[in-house]
Amino acid sequence: MVTARAAATFGPVGRSAAAARGFVRDALLSWGLPEVVDDAVVLVSELVTNAVVHAGTAAEVCCLREDETVRVEVTDHHPERGLPAFADVPDAGVERYADPDDEGGRGLLMCSALSSCWGVEYAAGRKTVWFRLALPDHVIGTRYAEPAAPGDELPSTDGPVHVAVVQVDEHARVLAWNPDAEALFRHRPEDVLGRPWAEFAAWPQSAGIGLGLDETLRLARWEGSFGLRRGDGLTVEVYGVQIRVRDAEGVPSTLCLLVREVDRAVLRSPARTHGGDPAGPADAPLDLLAGAAAPDDLGALLQRTVERARDLLDADAAYLLLVTDDESEFEVRAATGLTAGRRRYDRFPVDPNRSRFDAARLPTVHEDLAIRPAPVPLLNGSGLRSLITVPLKVDGRLIGSLGVAAAPPGRYDNEDALRLQFAADRVALALESARLAELERLRRGSLSFLVEASELLAGTLEHEQTLALMAQMAVPTLASWCAVYTSGEQGGPASLAFVLHQDEDRIDPLRYVLDKIPAPEADPAPGTRFWTAPADAARTGGLADSPELAGLLGETVVLPLAARNRVIGLLVLGAPAGVRFRQEMLELAEDLSRRAALALDNSRLYSERTATSQALQRSLLPPELPEIPGVEVDVFYQAAGEGNEVGGDFYDLFPIREGTYGFAIGDVCGTGPEAASVTGLARHSLRLLAREGLDAPQVLRRLNAAILDEGSRSRFLTLLYGELTPRADGCTELSLVCAGHPLPLRLRVDGQVDQAATPQPLLGVMEDLELTAEHLVLQPGEVLLCVTDGVTERREGLRMLGDDGLAQVLTGCTGLTAGAVAARVQRAVERFAPEPPSDDMAILTLRVPAQRAG
Secondary structure (H helix, E strand, O other): OEEEEEEEEEOOOOOHHHHHHHHHHHHHHHOOOHHHHHHHHHHHHHHHHHHHHHOOOOEEEEEEEEOOEEEEEEEEOOHHHOOOOEEEEOOOOEEEEOOOOOHHHHHHHHHHHHOOEEEEEEEOOEEEEEEEEEOOOOOOOEEEOOOOOOOOOOOOOOOOOOOEEEEEEOOOEEEEEOHHHHHHHOOOHHHHOOOEHHHOEEOOOOOOOOOOHHHHHOOOEEEEEEEEEOOOOOEEEEEEEEEEEEOOOOOEEEEEEEEEHHHHHHOOOOOOOOOOOOOOOOOOOOOOOOOOOOOOOHHHHHHHHHHHHHHHOOOOEEEEEEEOOOOOEEEEEEEEOOOOOOOOOOEEEOOOOOOHHHOOOOOEEEOOOOOOOOOOHHHOOOOOOEEEEEEEEEOOEEEEEEEEEEOOOOOOOHHHHHHHHHHHHHHHHHHHHHHHHHHHHHHHHHHHHHHHHHHHHHOOOOHHHHHHHHHHHHOOOOOOEEEEEEOOHHHOOOEEEEEEEOOHHHHHHHHHHHHHOOOOOOOOOOOOEEOOHHHHHHHHOOOOOOOOOOOOOOOEEEEEEEEOOEEEEEEEEEOOOOOOOOHHHHHHHHHHHHHHHHHHHHHHHHHHHHHHHHHHHHHHOOOOOOOEOOEEEEEEEEOOOOOOOOOOEEEEEEEEEOOEEEEEEEEEOOOHHHHHHHHHHHHHHHHHHHOOOOOHHHHHHHHHHHHHOOHHHOOOEEEEEEEEEEOOOOOEEEEEEEEOOOOOEEEOOOOOEEEOOOOEOOEOOOOOOOOOOEEEEEOOOOEEEEEOHHHHOOEEOOEEOHHHHHHHHHHOOOOOOHHHHHHHHHHHHHHHOOOOOOOOEEEEEEEOOOOOOO
16 A cells, blocks of 8 residues: 655756655655665666666656555656566577676666565556565664654543633733633633733742743743632633744734643643653743844854753753764764763764664654664763754755753653754754854954964064964964974974963973973874874873873874975974864864964074074184283174174284284175175285285285275275284384275373374275375373274264264273273264164274373
């Protein structure tokens, strides 16, 4: 006997086989027959493929529900193909059986293998292949919820039935009172209208249910028993159905239909299979939205939903899962009544493929999880045995699953599942709207986070600062703690470079644990991978329960820091115990790791370049100044430009021969590495030429020729070069040549300042130079100040320090040591203008100490 029929036609196109599979699956599931879905889908897929692909005609699929079987028919319009199970071959005089690998006969061979019976029927212009699948026995412990059939018995009553209609406004005051209400409760309308409904309703106070009169009036629908006070002072038991309504202006109110308790069959829903307090949640239509959180607060809305589902079904626990973006996994987003080990953001596959009864797209009743565990491992080991799961769908698309569980077995039935499904259908759209709003906020926040991260990382080239920025951006936005490892040279093991925890007191204990374990392997594969070594080390070392590490080490993930086709480090993110990383956070962490890796590699290259540059520049500076008997010497040097230690200005002081020393201070045109190259040429040439016995003019002429030999790379050079020889009488003889350089200044004992040389041609411009040496003797207490033009040309707007300003500064240095004179000049230059110096600067001071009396 056929009890249900479903049919559809599919055109001769390639996608028809997939469409037919979906049609058959939906039809059988809607009939509550998941046991035969898999076999039916496989067979229909082959038969429809034969019809639309091989036969090239449309295919008609018809599903028939019979008493003990399901019959599925696939009809095409190509009858001349015949039956491929075997075929006569007249020429050979033998029968040839079909090849099982032949595409043309595979569908019928599968029918023979999977179905209880099958056949082929021919009619004019059409051929029908049919098969039957026997329905297996009910699987203990699980069934799919189906609508309950109407009861066989009609309710009975012992007399006229009065149905009282009472309307209660939004303030819980009586708004309407019909004649049946007056007859039942002996209150005239004028005595009750406008009065609080609580004065008449004797509402039960059931422990643990938590549904008061006011809260129940706000439910979309409720039914149950309670007492009502009559006009004569007695209280009668009534059975009522309450429905929340709105008038034309949108003002809410509650419509109450009331009968005597003995007449409850008039209003009561179909009888339940197990008893319960009629005033409790067992009979209450479920409304998961009543008293819910703000619609844009997804976390609070989810938690409120599971708590209401648990309370309204008098359950011990409830949980709510949402599907991930790719709809392949469920993610735990809210739970109540479960142990602390059940973590938020745990993930499970939507289709675990363990059994036909694990489909997440149907309301399901699990009668006893001890006989057959639930497909969701969230309840494993919880001691809960009864479970209802219902899908959350929006426009036919699965968005989540709601589960309600209780400790006793057999607690729930089909009616519970259908009522919960009804409530889930009402809340699904609100949850999806809140989820989409949260997703949009997360995406916008992620974009803002990545933009800010990129700006911060691009704002520094310091290696250590880049490491710190990486960790500070990850904590606490992405994780509770972060560690950065940098790869060793030539493929060596990674080393721990930086550790940060949102609680500063836990940084040292965390570093202690990480130092005790090997660094994670530098796997170049993109994406996150989990790392259990920190938690394992703390547990095996007996540290997990220590106050410093309690709850510190939970889920840990490692992301490679890959830049320019190589792994330069590792970014490790950790969550506290009992917390899982959300997929959105892991995806955001991957984006951050890519940007951080490039910034880290840039800082590494910059640091290496800077270190190399500084090492080369330091080689251009003279070693420690020699000590000259009877002469104080001090130098201040500052190169312009960030990261430059040597520029176009330079100085030197070196021994030439016994008792005689050479000194020089010069300025190459320009700054930076190009000027520094001429600096090196000049300084080393001066030492070499002076030690060959040449006098000062000869040394500078040879140096001029060397500079001109550089061709286009040459730069002109101003230079003050001299030789000094301390005498036994405490004076010092000087021989000077000032080649285009600022003239040296002589500070006498009485504070008078005068120029100690005359200007001569600079170097690197003309081939033939006429240079002469000038001689002077520094008396005890006198100072010779030699500077570059970075001192005299120090500017503030149109003002310039100049020779006169420098001379005025030097006048106030009478009696100071050489070091004090250099320091005072340097401070005067810095204070002359608020901006940092834009030119190289060198200060060389020579002072003959004053002779002590007696």
